[in-house]
Amino acid sequence: MHEAAPVVFITGATSGIGLACAHRFAQAGWALVLTGRRQARLEDLRTTLEKQVPVHTAQLDVSDPQDVAKVVAALPERFQHVHTLINNAGLALGKGPAQNAELDDWFRMIDTNVKGLVTVTRHLLPKLIDSGPGSTVINLGSIAAHTPYPGGHIYGATKAFVKQFSYNLRCDVSPHGVRVTDLAPGMTASEFTLVRMKGDQQVADSYYEGAEPLQPEDIAEQALHVASLPPHVNITCLEVMPLCQQWSAPTILRD
Numbered sequence: 001m002h003e004a005a006p007v008v009f010i011t012g013a014t015s016g017i018g019l020a021c022a023h024r025f026a027q028a029g030w031a032l033v034l035t036g037r038r039q040a041r042l043e044d045l046r047t048t049l050e051k052q053v054p055v056h057t058a059q060l061d062v063s064d065p066q067d068v069a070k071v072v073a074a075l076p077e078r079f080q081h082v083h084t085l086i087n088n089a090g091l092a093l094g095k096g097p098a099q100n101a102e103l104d105d106w107f108r109m110i111d112t113n114v115k116g117l118v119t120v121t122r123h124l125l126p127k128l129i130d131s132g133p134g135s136t137v138i139n140l141g142s143i144a145a146h147t148p149y150p151g152g153h154i155y156g157a158t159k160a161f162v163k164q165f166s167y168n169l170r171c172d173v174s175p176h177g178v179r180v181t182d183l184a185p186g187m188t189a190s191e192f193t194l195v196r197m198k199g200d201q202q203v204a205d206s207y208y209e210g211a212e213p214l215q216p217e218d219i220a221e222q223a224l225h226v227a228s229l230p231p232h233v234n235i236t237c238l239e240v241m242p243l244c245q246q247w248s249a250p251t252i253l254r255d
């Protein structure tokens, strides 16, 4: 690992799990590269966290390959040695069965959760290899990768991609000291459902009624744990569920 505080690069740091990771890694003394599309939130975050640790922020839409290339190429010297990449940016869009779905929603999920994740990964792999041994790629998967539910169609499929990509990627990069983890949460209270329901706060709130979901901080704690293990230890897949969730998506997804 590089001698100065290690660098973590987080996509989707403006909300939910990514935001909680920013705070948790800062608390642990890591230097932060924080990215997302919402510039005002990134600036607020930098103002707050740079009192604790070095912070670099960059507005980034992961679904735009040119944007990704530009942001990685423009990393300041202090943030070049990326030790951990948290591929967190992602979303679900829409409810209801596949036969009623908007194709544009499907394309956006694929562009963000699949194309965006692999683009960021590909651009940062040389830096991660350079920072090894013990550098880490943490991909945010989901229990939806292997648990079918009505209305889960493309979202679950994108997360199945993330899981298998993580396993295959590990075969190639582990000889170079880079670890890969598929971090797969169950129901986590964030802006995720509000985005999925396209801003309908009432419906989003009803998703969590009667449940005690995971908090983003619960997942951030696991991400820090995975990235801080001795270099020879690679957690390949870590599934985390709230106690209340056995499985079954709430009926609001059925339309």
Ligand SMILES: NC(=O)C1=CN([C@@H]2O[C@H](COP(=O)(O)OP(=O)(O)OC[C@H]3O[C@@H](n4cnc5c(N)ncnc54)[C@H](OP(=O)(O)O)[C@@H]3O)[C@@H](O)[C@H]2O)C=CC1
Pocket: 011, 012, 013, 014, 015, 016, 017, 018, 035, 036, 037, 038, 060, 061, 062, 063, 087, 088, 089, 090, 091, 092, 112, 116, 140, 141, 142, 143, 184, 185, 186, 187, 188, 189, 190, 191, 192, 193, 195, 216
């Ligand atoms: N909440 C849950 O129940 C679960 C979530 N997950 C996964 O965890 C990850 C984080 O979700 P969560 O924190 O819950 O949701 P949030 O909606 O709270 O956060 C999503 C983050 O992704 C960013 N993002 C979305 N699209 C893009 C894009 N095109 N380019 C860059 N950033 C983008 C958003 O930032 P901005 O809008 O500023 O770009 C935001 O910071 C996702 O991959 C999700 O699939 C997995 C299992 C369960």
Ligand SMILES: O=CCS(=O)(=O)O
Pocket: 092, 141, 142, 143, 144, 152, 155, 185, 186, 187, 188, 249
């Ligand atoms: O992955 C996120 C939540 S869900 O689709 O499993 O409910």
